[in-house]
Amino acid sequence: MNDLELADLAQRYRTTLRLAVYVSRRLDGAAGLSTTALSILNMVAGEGLRMGVIAENLGVRVPSATEQVGRLERAGLVERRADPSDARAVVIRRTSGGDQAAEDANRRRTARMVEAFSGLxxxxxxxxxxxxxxxxxxxxxxxxxxxxxxxxx
Amino acid sequence: MNDLELADLAQRYRTTLRLAVYVSRRLDGAAGLSTTALSILNMVAGEGLRMGVIAENLGVRVPSATEQVGRLERAGLVERRADPSDARAVVIRRTSGGDQAAEDANRRRTARMVEAFSGLxxxxxxxxxxxxxxxxxxxxxxxxxxxxxxxxx
DNA sequence: CCTAAATGTTAGGCAGCCTAATATCAATGT
DNA sequence: ACATTGATATTAGGCTGCCTAACATTTAGG
CATH class of the missing domain: 1.20.5 (Single alpha-helices involved in coiled-coils or other helix-helix interfaces)
Structure with missing residues (x-):
């Protein structure tokens, strides 16, 4: 593939992406939790994760993760715990309400995705x-x- | 493909998308114009487009398009003209500065995309x-x- | 005509990202 | 032992970009 074709591909990819993101965001919102919120809930299932790890997984800076986690905490879906091995760090874990909410949202969101995908x-x-x-x-x-x-x- | 596989595919797709969008946005920003701004500039090349059409192409509501176009206008990259066939409507066209800026941004952005793509x-x-x-x-x-x-x- | 629909704009609000500044705690070198 | 440097997280302030609701203007149709 030469540079011109590559450039064209890159261009079309970008265009498609822009739409896909907003579409996906709106879809998730309709399922009760934002894309980001659900991503976090899914990644802290089980043992939980530290704030920095969440940020890295999301591909954002730490303060952005703090904000998102704060929202989830206020909603009662996650809780902060002290990290026994490092007093600076916090470990974010799901509450039982968070387990419930994540399952629900995952189920609804997946259902709609499957619906959309099944048309292909x-x-x-x-x-x-x-x-x-x-x-x-x-x-x-x-x-x-x-x-x-x-x-x- | 059964429902389970479909659900898994949908899930992975979503995850990949979320990252792709932010990555792409940051990349565009580094090229001088936001993804949205550049999309608009590219679509109004030539004859220009009406506000509603821009909104529809972007997949957003009209007020959001108004906002984006307003920014571009303040930056001197597009101009509003009256639509001769309908006094309610406006036609957004590029200025010569807009032509310049779009070319530049397209070139830089494409170069970086090509760079990333060429690793595949x-x-x-x-x-x-x-x-x-x-x-x-x-x-x-x-x-x-x-x-x-x-x-x- | 006069009402209903279409087109944009303005105002207000929210999510989500960023940087900079701050507070704590860990680790390290002397 | 302790002072410095680095890591971890929070807070504050700011920006983009989307939305709905309310409004003005113009077109179109009964």
Whole structure:
């Protein structure tokens, strides 16, 4: 693939993405929890995670994670615990209410996604699945890219 | 593909998307214009478009488009003109400064995308390209979906 | 005509991200 | 032992971008 084709692909990818994000956000909101909130709930299932790890998994800065977790805590879905091995850190865990809410939201959200996905032909689904690793790779590359530049700047 | 596999695919898709959007946004911002701003500039090249059409193309409500266009106008990159065929409507067109800015931003942004994309294997690129139509289809389905529900609610 | 629909704008509000500044605690070197 | 440096999280303040509701203007239709 030459540079011109690559540029075109990049362009179309971007366009598709922009829409996909907002669509997905609206869809999640209708399911009761925001995309971010649900992501956090899902990742702190079980043992729980430290704030910094949550931020990193989300791909955002720590204060943004603090804010999101604060909202979830006020809603009674997660709780902060002291980390026994490091007094600076906190461990965020789900409450039982959080387990409940996450299950509900996951179920509803998945149902709607499945509904949307089931309108696609088998080849299209296959194409989608095949593309995910590439997308993840791009995310990683661009992410470290921009983060690096930010540190420099 | 059964429902379980479909649900899993939907889940992974969502996760990948969430990251992709923020990554892409940050990347665009570094290129001087936001994703939205550049999208608008690109779509009003030439004859220009009416506000409502811009909103629809972006997948947002009209007031959101008004806001974005207002920013671009204040930056001197687009201008509002009266629509000769309808006194209610406005036509948004690029200024020459807008042409310049769009070209620059497109070039820089594309360069970085190409850089990121060129790290992928040919099969991965092919997979990505093959997946775009499916993603667009999903966007469409989910989009009309949520819009409908919003009208009902 | 006169009412109903279409087109934009303005105002107000919310989510989600950022940086900068601050407080605590950990780790390290002397 | 202790002072410095680094790590972890919070708070404060600010920005983008989306939304709905309320409004003005113009078009279209009965």
């Amino acid at each position: 032909a088998p080849e299209e689904l296959e194409a989608l699945r095949a593309a995910l690793p590439a997308m993840d790779k791009i995310n990683e590359r661009l992410h470290t890219d921009t983060n690096t530049k930010e540190h420099i700047a | 294997a040919p099969e991965e690129l092919e997979a990505l390209r093959a997946a775009l139509p499916a993603m667009d289809k999903i966007n469409e389905r989910l989009h009309t979906d949520t819009n409908t529900k919003e009208h009902i609610a």
